[in-house]
Amino acid sequence: MGQTIGVKEIEYLAIGAAVLGTGGGGDPYIGKLMAQKAIEECGPVTLLAPDEVPDDALVVPTAMMGAPTVFFEKIPNGDEALHSLRRLEEYLGKKAFAVMPMECGGLNSTIPFVVAARSGLPLVDADGMGRAFPELQMETFNVYGVSGTPMVITDERGNWCLVNTVDNHLLEYIARGITIRMGGVGHIAEYPMTGKEMKETSIHYTTTLAINIGKAIVHARERLENPLEGMGKALAESNYGEPLVLFEGKIIDVDRRTVEGFTRGTVTLEGLGTDAGSHFKVEFQNENLIAYRNDEVVATVPDLITFLDLETYKPITTEGLRYGYRTICIGIPTPPIMRTTEALEIWGPKYFGYDLPFIPVEELAKNVKRGRS
Known part of the structure; x- marks a missing residue:
């Protein structure tokens, strides 16, 4: 069931996710180191195909939100997003079956691997953007009817907030204000959904795609070939x-x-x-x-x-x-x-x-x- 993701795959993922991230999603280097350290300490992560998740299972995306430039000066402890997940589970009274990326870009493709490794949960091979976007309502989950709240946001000092809003546009507005007051960066667990909702509203197999793009770039450099050709094959x-x-x-x-x-x-x-x-x-x-x-x-x-x-x-x-x-x-x-x-x-x-x-x-x-x- 699923495929195993180790340290080497994270190396490729960080490169490929930065390609798909269109310049955003946070610094992939820091996220790569965080994910590799978590896997070295806790073991590899199981990557599930979307159809391997039961329809009634709880799936929770996790991520960093805020200004990527600030992230250079506010290096996280590494457990902030995990704390957000645990507090969201407490509020919902239900344990998550799996976590997944919110977006496919830079840091936010690797943060969920940190959470997955340290929680022992599998990670779903899908996301809600297919790239990176700057705002929380800019997700296919929102476009196709999933509520972004309840959401938990945690900072590196242990401050945290539970957010419930009437719609996802207001979620972005309120959470952005909280993030600013946390110093410009926060770590979130949001859009809790069923496996059925995840399958219907997410973009499938983007983690595998990012790994394949990263692998194509690395191997092309080693062979002195044109990396765009390998990227084209992965995207095809x-x-x-x-x-x-x-x-x-x-x-x-x-x-x-x-x-x-x-x-x-x-x-x-x-x-x-x-x-x-x-x-x-x-x-x-x-x-x-x-x-x-x-x-x-x-x-x-x-x-x-x-x-x-x-x-x-x-x-x-x-x-x-x-x-x-x-x-x-x-x-x-x-x-x-x-x-x-x-x-x-x-x-x-x-x-x-x-x-x-x-x-x-x-x-x-x-x-x-x-x-x-």
């Missing part, structure tokens, strides 16, 4: 589309700030190689949201916009973007469940304040003429 076996090169260039400016519990900003690049003479800009709120090439939109949320180091193809998070970095920016089409009318109301460009329609990145990419402008 999923509900995602093939990776599309949007731009190759050098970062010439990063405007980044922490505002209201989010890391917001813009990164600007000048072209290299076949993109010499062109410019590129990406706006982000924890995650990359909109990409412009020569002031024309070439990708929008919810499709994935991810920066990779031009030499190593290691993914770069929004808090890791630096002046002078040479990068390649790729777009990845998201699964159909994330492109429905209901889903786009929750996380389409208009929700983030952009007066733009959602146009699939594979359609926008057809208009990208890579070369000197």
Whole structure:
């Protein structure tokens, strides 16, 4: 039943999840170390396929919420999310059958492994975003009718809060305020649901996909091959589309700030190689949201916009973007469940304040003429 995830798989997961995380989800390096330490101390984690979970079982997603930039200065103890899970179980009067990721991105793909290893629970191979998003209601669970509360949020000093709200938008508003007062970062257990609800509302097999993407990048580097080919093969076996090169260039400016519990900003690049003479800009709120090439939109949320180091193809998070970095920016089409009318109301460009329609990145990419402008 299930597959066994050990230290090596976490190494791949941290890379692949950062690719799918579109720059967000928290620093994958710290999350990787936390998960590997937990597995070394407590043993490997069992990863369950969604259909291996009984319909009446309790499944609880766990995660970190807050501004990723703050996380660099507030390294967690490692047991905060586990405490949130235990307090939620006490409130519900029921033990969790399994935990799962809230999103597929960076730190928040590895935190649930910390909880799973230290609790002895299995982890479900699915999540509620298929990427990373900055707000708690931006989950397929919410889109398709699951309540995010009751939710528990815990900080590194032991402070914790139980949150119950009338809807998931208010959950985000209240929990964000609590997180800000906890210093910008909190650790949560939320969206408690049945196995049946999980199967119907989650994006399946994203943990396996992240591991396969990470493995493809590592093996391609070892063999001096093009990592995009391996990534393409991994994505071809999923509900995602093939990776599309949007731009190759050098970062010439990063405007980044922490505002209201989010890391917001813009990164600007000048072209290299076949993109010499062109410019590129990406706006982000924890995650990359909109990409412009020569002031024309070439990708929008919810499709994935991810920066990779031009030499190593290691993914770069929004808090890791630096002046002078040479990068390649790729777009990845998201699964159909994330492109429905209901889903786009929750996380389409208009929700983030952009007066733009959602146009699939594979359609926008057809208009990208890579070369000197």
